[in-house]
Amino acid sequence: MTANGSSALGATVPEEVAFAQEVPRGEPILEVRDLVKHFPLTKGILLKKQVGAVKAVDGVTFDLMQGETLGIVGESGCGKSTLAKVLMNLEPATAGSVRYKGQEISRLSGAALKAVRRNIQMVFQDPYTSLNPRMTVGDIIGEPYEIHPEVAPRGDRRKAVQDLLDVVGLNPEYINRYPHQFSGGQRQRIGIARGLALKPEVIICDEPVSALDVSVQAQVINLLEQLQSEFELSYMFIAHDLSIVRHISDRVGVMYLGKMVEIGTDAEIYDHATHPYTQALLSAVPVPDPTARESRDRIVLTGDVPSPANPPSGCRFRTRCWKAQDRCAAEVPLLAAPFWLGGAARHDSACHFAAEREVGQSAAEREVGQSAAEREVGQSAAEREAGKAGSGAD
Amino acid sequence: MADLTNSSRSRGGEPRTDAVEVIGGGRENLVPGTPLLEVDDLHVEFVTRDGVAKAVNGVSYSVSAGETLAVLGESGSGKSVTAQAIMGILDMPPGRITAGRILYRGEDLLTMGSRARRAVRGQKIAMIFQDALSALNPVLSVGYQLGEMFQVHHGVSRKEAREKAVELMDRVRIPAARQRVGDYPHQFSGGMRQRIMIAMALSLEPDLIIADEPTTALDVTVQAQVMDLLAELQHEFHMGLILITHDLGVVADVADTIAVMYAGRIVETAPVRELYARPAHPYTRGLLDSIPRLDQKGQNLHAIKGLPPSLLRIPQGCAFNPRCDRVQDRCLTELPPLVPVVAADGAELPGRRSACHFWRETLDG
Numbered sequence: 001m002t003a004n005g006s007s008a009l010g011a012t013v014p015e016e017v018a019f020a021q022e023v024p025r026g027e028p029i030l031e032v033r034d035l036v037k038h039f040p041l042t043k044g045i046l047l048k049k050q051v052g053a054v055k056a057v058d059g060v061t062f063d064l065m066q067g068e069t070l071g072i073v074g075e076s077g078c079g080k081s082t083l084a085k086v087l088m089n090l091e092p093a094t095a096g097s098v099r100y101k102g103q104e105i106s107r108l109s110g111a112a113l114k115a116v117r118r119n120i121q122m123v124f125q126d127p128y129t130s131l132n133p134r135m136t137v138g139d140i141i142g143e144p145y146e147i148h149p150e151v152a153p154r155g156d157r158r159k160a161v162q163d164l165l166d167v168v169g170l171n172p173e174y175i176n177r178y179p180h181q182f183s184g185g186q187r188q189r190i191g192i193a194r195g196l197a198l199k200p201e202v203i204i205c206d207e208p209v210s211a212l213d214v215s216v217q218a219q220v221i222n223l224l225e226q227l228q229s230e231f232e233l234s235y236m237f238i239a240h241d242l243s244i245v246r247h248i249s250d251r252v253g254v255m256y257l258g259k260m261v262e263i264g265t266d267a268e269i270y271d272h273a274t275h276p277y278t279q280a281l282l283s284a285v286p287v288p289d290p291t292a293r294e295s296r297d298r299i300v301l302t303g304d305v306p307s308p309a310n311p312p313s314g315c316r317f318r319t320r321c322w323k324a325q326d327r328c329a330a331e332v333p334l335l336a337a338p339f340w341l342g343g344a345a346r347h348d349s350a351c352h353f354a355a356e357r358e359v360g361q362s363a364a365e366r367e368v369g370q371s372a373a374e375r376e377v378g379q380s381a382a383e384r385e386a387g388k389a390g391s392g393a394d
Numbered sequence: 395m396a397d398l399t400n401s402s403r404s405r406g407g408e409p410r411t412d413a414v415e416v417i418g419g420g421r422e423n424l425v426p427g428t429p430l431l432e433v434d435d436l437h438v439e440f441v442t443r444d445g446v447a448k449a450v451n452g453v454s455y456s457v458s459a460g461e462t463l464a465v466l467g468e469s470g471s472g473k474s475v476t477a478q479a480i481m482g483i484l485d486m487p488p489g490r491i492t493a494g495r496i497l498y499r500g501e502d503l504l505t506m507g508s509r510a511r512r513a514v515r516g517q518k519i520a521m522i523f524q525d526a527l528s529a530l531n532p533v534l535s536v537g538y539q540l541g542e543m544f545q546v547h548h549g550v551s552r553k554e555a556r557e558k559a560v561e562l563m564d565r566v567r568i569p570a571a572r573q574r575v576g577d578y579p580h581q582f583s584g585g586m587r588q589r590i591m592i593a594m595a596l597s598l599e600p601d602l603i604i605a606d607e608p609t610t611a612l613d614v615t616v617q618a619q620v621m622d623l624l625a626e627l628q629h630e631f632h633m634g635l636i637l638i639t640h641d642l643g644v645v646a647d648v649a650d651t652i653a654v655m656y657a658g659r660i661v662e663t664a665p666v667r668e669l670y671a672r673p674a675h676p677y678t679r680g681l682l683d684s685i686p687r688l689d690q691k692g693q694n695l696h697a698i699k700g701l702p703p704s705l706l707r708i709p710q711g712c713a714f715n716p717r718c719d720r721v722q723d724r725c726l727t728e729l730p731p732l733v734p735v736v737a738a739d740g741a742e743l744p745g746r747r748s749a750c751h752f753w754r755e756t757l758d759g
């Protein structure tokens with residue numbers, strides 16, 4: 001591979017050198033800017049013409065820091081799995097940029113792409129379908145070495161696979177067994193071992209525990225955490241289970257209909273959420289504590305998520321939002337720290353009326369609070385328009 | 395499900411109004427607290443190529459009108475098989491009920507004739523299935539599938555049945571019910587499909603609803619809507635509800651009593667608050683410790699070691715013994731019975747039972 005390093009598009013990227021550099025902890029290892037993925041909707045059989053697009057990911061921006069776990073939460077259809085695929089270059093991006101260690105990777109191909117993929121690996125959701133049933137565990141975990149022989153020379157592979165099995169808590173003697181001889185949790189360990197085989201720096205976990213039983217979920221979560229500190233991995237952890245995401249993540253991004261609506265540290269998102277969707281999502285999570293049953297103040301959203309092929313204008317959440325105003329239909333809210341909250345909330349939230357929710361508020365009180373927020377918004381409208389002009393409307 | 399849609403095969407024949415007298419009478423007899431269903435020492439096994447899988451090994455529980463019983467367990471614990479046995483939709487063979495009774499208002503469903511059983515199923519005990527997309531017939535409109543219940547059981551005309559279907563869809567708050575009654579299942583979203591399942595279960599005004607993982611396939615915001623709807627309907631009609639789930643969060647939100655199952659047995663039953671506050675079985679304790687909490691961020695989760703046992707080879711003694719951190723010699727040989735749990739001062743704790751030799755120690759932490 002080193003010999004082919006200068007082929008095709010890779011010509012501008014001396015990748016072996018570039019990706020070997022160390023990123024200090026806390027610095028961005030993966031920078032995603034305005035990433036867009038549209039799936040075209042076509043009409044006609046012979047003369048296909050595009051009649052629209054499913055806007056699966058529509059302008060997502062975030063950084064993944066070295067050594068951190070970034071959780072991505074959202075309901076089904078919000079684009080979180082598509083985001084993972086685009087980051088892995090399994091799906092080409094429609095627009096936007098993904099930079100790994102400062103280098104653009106979203107349009108790479110050939111040897112350069114291969115070099116990047118070695119460093120960014122993925123753990124899939126369903127351990128029942130993501131492992132080839134006709135291959136032994138040894139072949140499954142060792143397969144990455146066929147593609148990247150420089151990581152483990154042929155003679156050492158069996159040893160390397162056995163070491164990996166040991167690392168993920170499986171008996172190294174199981175190397176010749178087939179996937180069906182393992183339970184779901186053990187299979188997910190095999191999937192994790194495969195993800196670790198090439199000693200990657202970034203692992204994208206797409207719903208790694210949602211197919212597992214409760215008692216086994218905890219084992220896998222603990223394993224992922226232990227591996228992170230052992231190998232200094234950066235995780236992007238995609239899941240719909242908010243409790244698990246909070247447990248494992250340092251920062252959390254909330255997605256809705258292809259957009260990132262709020263992003264911040266776990267405490268900022270879970271204790272001081274300012275976007276109404278995040279607040280509704282959090283309040284809907286059943287808490288395993290029956291004493292909290294009556295005291296919980298739930299926001300039950302009405303309706304369903306709109307189709308990503310035809311998302312609402314302006315703010316995409318406005319059709320289900322209790323704070324929605326005319327402005328939300330006209331103007332796309334930008335993902336930025338809401339300045340009108342002053343120092344109280346410094347994390348980014350894409351809402352014109354972003355405000356923390358006061359727990360225990362009754363519905364009536366909430367309405368009062370809302371109109372107060374509006375008034376406040378009215379006062380500072382001019383200011384904000386100025387700000388908008390500066391940053392350029394979406 | 396089989397039973398609800400299979401009846402479509404009898405289309406074209408005479409409407410089947412069951413002449414058999416319906417046990418228990420109408421819904422006006424449904425007073426909160428009336429005992430409805432009692433499962434007594436049920437044993438179910440499946441004959442497989444590799445041997446006999448003992449899916450249910452002596453399960454007993456009971457539900458009263460207005461009560462919500464949550465049956466909590468992981469996959470393979472026998473919670474769904476028990477429900478299928480109650481509904482009479484167990485695949486036999488390979489399944490077989492080897493012992494036990496299922497009493498509905500005092501009458502044993504297992505020894506009842508098939509006509510009498512059919513009169514109970516759907517009309518008195520109805521079921522909501524997990525995956526609404528595969529539980530609904532994809533080639534029949536939703537309105538037809540809902541109305542079919544009335545055509546089959548009450549012998550009403552097709553037109554009336556459609557009216558009833560619209561009413562039901564309104565009931566479960568499907569917007570624009572009249573316009574959507576002719577739509578097919580794939581045209582509805584997941585949450586709406588689950589509402590249709592609920593509507594179907596409610597259609598014949600049953601006394602008891604068995605909901606098998608009703609919200610597992612749904613997103614949290616939709617899950618909240620569906621659970622609220624179920625709770626509201628139950629409150630209105632005082633139905634009994636058996637909620638089968640693996641989600642400790644959902645259980646805490648809606649249940650009155652909980653039965654925790656492991657390897658085909660009930661290992662603990664308790665009123666919901668007491669179970670969460672002071673579990674009396676190491677498995678329950680392990681489950682509660684292993685879930686991350688939204689409102690608490692800990693360092694390391696206390697995972698239960700090992701895996702649930704294969705039903706072909708359930709460990710001797712207590713089935714949980716290979717994974718238990720309190721295991722003693724006695725646990726390896728002696729099967730712990732489900733015994734009442736008593737407080738330290740000898741006072742009885744109503745509704746609390748545990749199948750652990752060392753429940754007292756577990757209760758004290």
